[in-house]
Amino acid sequence: MKEQLIRETPAKVYLVLFSLSLLLNIFFFYQQFFSQSHHLSPRLGSTVSDLSWTRHAAEEAEAVAAISCSSHGRAYVDGVLDNGQPACECNTCYTGIDCSVLLSNCSADVEGGDPLFLEPYWMQQAAKSAVVLSGWHRMSYATTDRFKSLELEKNIRRLHAAVGNAITDGKHLVFGTGSTQLLNALVYALSPENASSPSSVVATIPYYSMYKEQTELFNGRDYEWEGATAKWRNSNKTNFIEFVTSPNNPDCLLCDSVLGGSSVIYDHAYYWPHFTAIPKPADGDVMIFTVSKLSGHAGSRFGWAFIKDENVYNKVSNYLQYNSMGASRETQSRLLNYVKVISDEIGSNADIFEFGFNKLRKRWQRLQALVNSSSRFSLQQLSTQYCTYFKKIRDPSPAYAWLKCENEEDTDCAEVLMKGGIISRGGTNFGASTRYTRLSLLKTDDHFEMLLQKLKPLVACSDENSSEMISSF
Amino acid sequence: MKEQLIRETPAKVYLVLFSLSLLLNIFFFYQQFFSQSHHLSPRLGSTVSDLSWTRHAAEEAEAVAAISCSSHGRAYVDGVLDNGQPACECNTCYTGIDCSVLLSNCSADVEGGDPLFLEPYWMQQAAKSAVVLSGWHRMSYATTDRFKSLELEKNIRRLHAAVGNAITDGKHLVFGTGSTQLLNALVYALSPENASSPSSVVATIPYYSMYKEQTELFNGRDYEWEGATAKWRNSNKTNFIEFVTSPNNPDCLLCDSVLGGSSVIYDHAYYWPHFTAIPKPADGDVMIFTVSKLSGHAGSRFGWAFIKDENVYNKVSNYLQYNSMGASRETQSRLLNYVKVISDEIGSNADIFEFGFNKLRKRWQRLQALVNSSSRFSLQQLSTQYCTYFKKIRDPSPAYAWLKCENEEDTDCAEVLMKGGIISRGGTNFGASTRYTRLSLLKTDDHFEMLLQKLKPLVACSDENSSEMISSF
Numbered sequence: 001m002k003e004q005l006i007r008e009t010p011a012k013v014y015l016v017l018f019s020l021s022l023l024l025n026i027f028f029f030y031q032q033f034f035s036q037s038h039h040l041s042p043r044l045g046s047t048v049s050d051l052s053w054t055r056h057a058a059e060e061a062e063a064v065a066a067i068s069c070s071s072h073g074r075a076y077v078d079g080v081l082d083n084g085q086p087a088c089e090c091n092t093c094y095t096g097i098d099c100s101v102l103l104s105n106c107s108a109d110v111e112g113g114d115p116l117f118l119e120p121y122w123m124q125q126a127a128k129s130a131v132v133l134s135g136w137h138r139m140s141y142a143t144t145d146r147f148k149s150l151e152l153e154k155n156i157r158r159l160h161a162a163v164g165n166a167i168t169d170g171k172h173l174v175f176g177t178g179s180t181q182l183l184n185a186l187v188y189a190l191s192p193e194n195a196s197s198p199s200s201v202v203a204t205i206p207y208y209s210m211y212k213e214q215t216e217l218f219n220g221r222d223y224e225w226e227g228a229t230a231k232w233r234n235s236n237k238t239n240f241i242e243f244v245t246s247p248n249n250p251d252c253l254l255c256d257s258v259l260g261g262s263s264v265i266y267d268h269a270y271y272w273p274h275f276t277a278i279p280k281p282a283d284g285d286v287m288i289f290t291v292s293k294l295s296g297h298a299g300s301r302f303g304w305a306f307i308k309d310e311n312v313y314n315k316v317s318n319y320l321q322y323n324s325m326g327a328s329r330e331t332q333s334r335l336l337n338y339v340k341v342i343s344d345e346i347g348s349n350a351d352i353f354e355f356g357f358n359k360l361r362k363r364w365q366r367l368q369a370l371v372n373s374s375s376r377f378s379l380q381q382l383s384t385q386y387c388t389y390f391k392k393i394r395d396p397s398p399a400y401a402w403l404k405c406e407n408e409e410d411t412d413c414a415e416v417l418m419k420g421g422i423i424s425r426g427g428t429n430f431g432a433s434t435r436y437t438r439l440s441l442l443k444t445d446d447h448f449e450m451l452l453q454k455l456k457p458l459v460a461c462s463d464e465n466s467s468e469m470i471s472s473f
Numbered sequence: 474m475k476e477q478l479i480r481e482t483p484a485k486v487y488l489v490l491f492s493l494s495l496l497l498n499i500f501f502f503y504q505q506f507f508s509q510s511h512h513l514s515p516r517l518g519s520t521v522s523d524l525s526w527t528r529h530a531a532e533e534a535e536a537v538a539a540i541s542c543s544s545h546g547r548a549y550v551d552g553v554l555d556n557g558q559p560a561c562e563c564n565t566c567y568t569g570i571d572c573s574v575l576l577s578n579c580s581a582d583v584e585g586g587d588p589l590f591l592e593p594y595w596m597q598q599a600a601k602s603a604v605v606l607s608g609w610h611r612m613s614y615a616t617t618d619r620f621k622s623l624e625l626e627k628n629i630r631r632l633h634a635a636v637g638n639a640i641t642d643g644k645h646l647v648f649g650t651g652s653t654q655l656l657n658a659l660v661y662a663l664s665p666e667n668a669s670s671p672s673s674v675v676a677t678i679p680y681y682s683m684y685k686e687q688t689e690l691f692n693g694r695d696y697e698w699e700g701a702t703a704k705w706r707n708s709n710k711t712n713f714i715e716f717v718t719s720p721n722n723p724d725c726l727l728c729d730s731v732l733g734g735s736s737v738i739y740d741h742a743y744y745w746p747h748f749t750a751i752p753k754p755a756d757g758d759v760m761i762f763t764v765s766k767l768s769g770h771a772g773s774r775f776g777w778a779f780i781k782d783e784n785v786y787n788k789v790s791n792y793l794q795y796n797s798m799g800a801s802r803e804t805q806s807r808l809l810n811y812v813k814v815i816s817d818e819i820g821s822n823a824d825i826f827e828f829g830f831n832k833l834r835k836r837w838q839r840l841q842a843l844v845n846s847s848s849r850f851s852l853q854q855l856s857t858q859y860c861t862y863f864k865k866i867r868d869p870s871p872a873y874a875w876l877k878c879e880n881e882e883d884t885d886c887a888e889v890l891m892k893g894g895i896i897s898r899g900g901t902n903f904g905a906s907t908r909y910t911r912l913s914l915l916k917t918d919d920h921f922e923m924l925l926q927k928l929k930p931l932v933a934c935s936d937e938n939s940s941e942m943i944s945s946f
Contacts (some may be wrong), residue, residue, distance in 0.1 A: 014487030021494035051524070053538075053599035054531035058524050060604035065526075076610060077622055078806040089617070114613050122608035126526035129608025132534035133597035133807060135814075136602075137549060138772040139763075140587050144553050144562070151551055177650045177774070177797040184796070194632075214795045219694045220659075222523050299611040299802035301650070322687045323657070324650040328801040329772035333551040334606060341608075 054101075054132050056176035061130070072446055073099035074119075092447040107452035109423045110440040113249070113399065117363075117442050118296030121355045129340050131334045139330035139439070147326025148175050152336045156304060159343045160281075163353070164388050165271050167191060167283040169305040172313035174320060175327045179269055179290035179303030182316070183243075184214050185323070186286060186305065190241045192221035203243040204258050206250050206402070206430035211243045228431055229258040243267060244284075247276045250430050250438035251380045252398035254279070269293045269303075274356030274455040275399045277385035285309060295338045295352070300331050321458035353389065360397035363441045363448050367401055374459045377413075378404045389413070401439040413437040420458040422451060476615030527605050534603070545919055546572035547592075556711050563920040579720050581923035582896045583913040586722070586872065590836075590915050591747075594828045597814045601814050602695045604807045611802035620799025625809040629777060632816045633754075636826070638744050638807060640756040644779040645786035647793060648800045652742055652763035652776030655789070656716075657687050658796070659759055659778065662738040662788035664695035673699035676716040677731050679723055679875070679903035681740070684716045700903055702731040717757075723903050723911035724853045725871035728751070742766045742776075747829030749857035749870045758782060766872070768811045768825070773804050826862065835869035836914045836921050840874055843925060847932045850886075851877045874912040886910040893931040895924060 038083055051058065060077060067075040069088035079086030090099035093106035122129050153173050160166040176182035191199040201215045205228045215225040226232070229242060238261065245267040246255040248275035254276065257264045270276060290303035307313040319325060342352050352398035364382075371377045382396035403424070405413035414426030414437040427436030439451060517520065524531065533550060540548040542561035552559030563572035567580035595602050617623035626646050633639040650653035664672040674688045683803045688698040699705070702715060718740040719728040727749065730737045739757035743749060743766055763776035780786040793799060815825050837855075844850045855869035876897070878886035887899030887910040899910030912924060 011484040011487055014491055018487050018491040018494060021491055021498055022497055024498050025494050051528075051531050051535060054527075054603045054605070055524075056600055057603035057605040058527035058531045061527050061607060062524060065607055074609065075606070076806070078611075078617075078622055078809050082624050112614065114615070116613060119609050119612055122612070125608055127529055130527045130530035131606045131608075132527070132530040132550070133604045133606075134538055134602070135533060135598055135604075135811065136547065136592050139592055139595070139769050140553075141585065141771045142587070143772060144551075149551055150553050177654075177801070180795070181650075181797045216743055217792065217795050218691065221692050221694055232669070270803045296612050298614045299616060301797055301799065301801045320691065321691050322653070322683070324654045324774055324797070326774065328650070328804040330807055331801040333549070334803055336551050338608065378615050431910060 030202060053134075057130065065126075068098050070094075070096075070098045070100040070239075091106055091444050093446065093450055101438060105421075106450070107418075107421045107423050108447065108454045110443060110447055110451050111423045111425050113293075113298075113440055113442055115292055115296040115298055115446045116447075117355060117441045118352065119444065121352055122296070122338075125161075125341060125345075125350060125467075127336060131337055133330055133333065138333065141325060143329050143332065147321070148173075149329070149332040149336060152332050152339065155336060155339045155343065159339055162343050162346050163273065163278065164281050165273075165278045166268065166287060166289075166306065167281045168306050171285075171287075171308050172310065174305050174307065174313065174316050174322060175332065176303045176305065177324050177327045178292065178301040179262050179288045180210065180214070180269070180301075181320070181323065182288050182303050183210060183265070183303045184218050185316045185319040186265050186288070186307075186312075187215060187223050187241055188220060188319050189312045190265070190286070191220070192239070193222060195222065195239065197239065197243050198222050198224040199239045199263070200224060200232070200237060201241045201243070202226050202229050202232060202259065203245070204229045204255065206248070206427065206432040206436065207243065208245055208249040209429045212431070232259060239263075245269070246271060248284075249397070250400045250425070250436075251402040252276065252382065252396075252400055253380065270399055272356075273353035273387060273389040274360060275397060277394055278388035278389045279385065286312065289338075291338075294460075295335070297335065297338065300335060302327055302331050302335055304465065357390070357394070357397050360399070360441060361395050364398055364401075365398055366452060367441070367455075370459055371401075371403070376405070376410070376459055376461060378406055383396065399440070399442050399456055401441060402436060403439055404436050411435065417455075417458065421454040422458075482654075488890055502783070520567050525904055526607075531605065538599075541571050542922060543567075543571045543573040544567075551646070564917050565921065566923055568621070568690070579923070580891075580894045580895075581920065581927045583916060583920055583924050584896045584898050584917055586766075586771075586913055588765055588769040588771055588915045589917045589920075590832050591825065591829060592917065594825055595769070595811075596857070598782075598814060598818075598823060602811060604810055606806065611806065612920065614798060616802050616805065620794070621646075622802070622805040622809060623784055625805050625812065628809060628812045628816065632812055635816050635819050636751065638746075638748065638751045639741065639760060639762075639779065640754045641779050644758075644781050645783065647778050647780065647786065647789050648805065649776045649778065649793060650797050650800045651765065651774040652761045652778075653687075653774075654793070654796065655690050655761050655776050655778045656683060656738070656740070658789045658792040659694075659738050659780075660688060660696050660714055661693060661792050662785045663738070664693070665712070666695055668695065668712065670712065671695050671697040672712045672714050672736070673697060673701050673705070673710060673715045674716070675702050675705060675732065676718070677702045677728065679721070679900065679905040679909065680716065681718055681722045682902045682904075685904070685910050705732060712736075714738065718742070719744060719755070721734065723873045723898070723909075724875040725749065725869075725873055726853065726856060744830075746826035746860060746862040747833060748870060750856065750860035751862045753861065764808055764811075768808070768815060770808065770811065773808060775800055775804050775808055812896055829868045830863070830867070833872070833914060834868050837871055837874075838926075839925060840912075840914070843928060843932055844874075844876070849878070849880055849932055851879055872913070872915050874911055874914060876910050878908050878910075884908065890928075890931065894927040895931075 064075050064077045072094035073088045073090035075086045075088050088099045093103050095101045157168045160168050203211050211468045212225050240259050240261040241263045242259050243258050243265050247270045248255050266287045268287050269290045285308040288305045292298035345351050371379050380402040384393050387394045410416045412434040416422050417424045424437040424439050427433050537548050537550045545567035546561045546563035548559045548561050561572045565582045566576050568574045591643045630641045633641050676684050685698050713732050713734040714736045715732050716738050717730050720743045739760045741760050742763045758781040761778045765771035818824050845850050853875040857866050857888050883889045885907040886898050890897050897910040897912050900906050
């Protein structure tokens with residue numbers, strides 16, 4: 001039958017088929033070996049040739065990202081090498097090559113403000129948030145606006161406008177190596193030179209310890225740490241520089257100036273919809289923000305400040321020039337990308353504020369339910385509030401729990417927790433009593449789960465009757 | 474003839490040919506549309522699947538790098554957008570969409586120390602120096618050694634050992650946001666607290682102005698700028714902190730401590746084979762280096778210091794924590810890559826020191842020949858010297874020319890040059906006379922060529938007879 005078919009099909013037909021197939025062979029051969037096949041780049045909206053100089057680095061990044069760390073850690077391209085490959089870096093309490101081993105007797109470390117609760121967000125936005133830098137990227141001291149990226153400035157202003165958390169028009173913008181650098185830069189800039197006495201730097205208890213520590217350490221002749229605002233309420237002194245953290249670190253309440261002087265530094269690190277309702281845009285003459293608590297990139301060391309007064313702005317710029325000649329240009333480049341992603345996704349199902357708010361609200365609710373199940377501890381009182389960003393009344397979702405030990409004998413609350421396997425930041429760090437301690441709710445799920453696990457028996461300890469209730473957490 | 478051939482070739486042969494061709498087409502078709510073609514990643518030494526989340530960013534980076542700026546500029550992924558595309562950023566004196574237009578009456582700007590002479594090196598090493606970062610890369614405050622990348626530390630020590638420019642064993646290493654940040658951190662750390670009088674910060678004329686400006690601006694209670702070492706040579710004062718820049722900025726001579734006190738900060742920013750012979754490894758108790766003058770990445774804001782004394786190290790670390798919580802982690806990640814490339818290529822034909830040395834030596838020779846062709850100006854005297862790195866006697870290749878105006882009426886040398894269209898950094902910035910000015914030899918070829926072009930008539934001005942000779946440059 002087959003033989004017959006061959007014989008009956010004219011040679012010409014085979015020749016035509018062969019010729020067509022050969023043409024197709026030639027086309028594929030060219031495609032395979034000679035063509036720089038063109039792909040559409042959605043970000044640029046134009047076609048570019050297949051990858052050349054970026055390929056190896058991109059492959060390496062993907063290979064390292066694909067290393068499995070059991071959801072309890074992650075590997076980085078710059079990690080410590082183990083047999084030539086970066087090894088998994090595990091979350092606290094996890095160990096093993098792939099972070100799959102839970103350490104026994106490991107303390108819950110909720111001491112620091114590491115904003116790792118946003119890490120899963122960026123993993124979900126992998127393609128949008130990848131950053132590729134050439135070896136010759138921004139080698140110069142100067143970028144588009146001296147030490148500052150103009151595009152980053154534009155996009156930061158755009159983001160504040162979209163979120164509605166700050167009025168930035170008519171205010172100068174400076175970039176710092178973290179908001180940390182900006183704190184002292186502003187203290188310097190707000191202190192009059194050669195005044196008869198140094199400016200008094202103050203804050204309201206409980207306050208973020210950095211204000212005190214930094215002011216004392218840099219110890220400039222024109223300023224001095226003068227402690228709590230409470231001490232100065234009825235004084236005749238005038239030359240105050242007051243730090244106002246709103247929402248406050250550690251208790252997450254919205255705050256305003258206590259002394260009402262002219263030199264107020266508003267630290268709005270946490271004034272984003274992850275952490276608080278936004279009742280109205282902030283409009284201070286000096287306002288600090290940080291990417292650490294916006295996108296979660298604490299390691300990038302990048303913060304910014306809006307400054308109304310031109311002289312103050314010039315002094316801060318000068319300080320930043322002589323301190324570090326501005327913030328890293330590749331950091332600015334990377335964060336430009338993230339600030340854009342955050343703005344672009346507002347209101348979408350990849351809204352970072354929605355993501356952060358939901359995560360922190362759930363954590364707060366679970367912690368609150370556990371703590372309220374006995375009388376041993378109490379938490380700061382936070383209430384629902386109308387939020388102009390979400391356009392609704394929303395639950396609290398604080399970055400920190402400000403825990404108080406209520407039992408008479410528990411005079412050092414951080415110590416009590418430490419004995420129970422929880423590393424917290426004791427009240428004295430914030431100028432407050434040892435009866436208080438701060439628990440970070442910002443870290444990974446692993447950290448938070450471990451916190452609940454360790455807190456459960458401590459809460460139960462106060463009241464034998466409540467143990468049944470607690471066992472349900 | 475053709476018809477005859479078809480008829481004579483048996484149909485079977487065509488069928489076989491067609492079948493083979495068809496098989497080949499099936500193979501190509503699969504390759505083209507279904508295969509996750511595997512590529513070898515030389516950096517990881519393993520195969521990875523084709524790119525997913527890095528692809529768009531890589532394509533964008535390549536597309537932007539491919540924008541033509543006529544060798545007089547470059548476009549960056551974070552550049553100011555022009556119709557949605559980053560625009561060319563042109564070298565001084567060039568303009569136009571593709572930087573192809575030379576501005577008339579444009580001054581040669583050789584004021585700053587922008588190390589752009591190394592930009593072509595990194596363009597040549599495009600594939601090796603590409604860096605890809607994920608959105609979740611190093612979000613934490615903590616990296617492999619708190620604020621410091623362990624791999625970067627290891628590779629910096631390895632590089633110094635390979636170059637032979639510093640003894641690092643037994644010394645602690647700190648990372649700063651540029652060496653700029655480390656200067657004041659070290660002044661702070663070397664100043665005893667609560668001493669009866671503040672430490673005196675000094676340097677030898679001509680000195681890098683940052684030492685004075687920074688010390689005066691930060692104005693800590695425990696230290697004070699006390700000017701030139703010459704003033705204190707025969708004094709009884711003891712509590713000096715002496716900055717020694719070697720090779721020196723601006724005159725590029727190797728230097729040592731003048732006062733010989735115990736607190737010396739060796740600023741070895743330029744102690745690399747690009748700029749100077751390396752007669753022996755430096756071995757100071759406090760030594761500062763910066764990536765700006767090693768790889769040319771000034772915009773990265775990254776420097777480091779080796780510190781022998783543990784107490785000084787602890788104080789510096791403390792300062793850095795309260796100033797900025799360390800240097801940007803993505804910067805550390807990027808620079809790890811570059812430090813590795815530099816080490817790996819030592820002695821190869823991609824040796825950055827060979828590249829930098831050759832470029833600067835040629836520039837120096839051309840400038841020297843021009844300046845020496847008349848008596849109007851003179852340059853610092855630099856001699857050939859044995860270099861342990863190149864293992865030979867080598868010519869000078871300084872980062873800067875320290876130019877002196879020799880004509881009696883040319884009392885302000887920077888002013889003389891400015892009138893001739895050259896922006897330089899006048900002698901008073903370095904504590905020296907206005908008869909001197911500094912010309913940067915570190916910038917792009919465009920900057921250097923413009924400098925020669927503008928200097929030619931000035932040199933000729935002094936001596937009509939020499940004009941013929943000069944026209945040959």
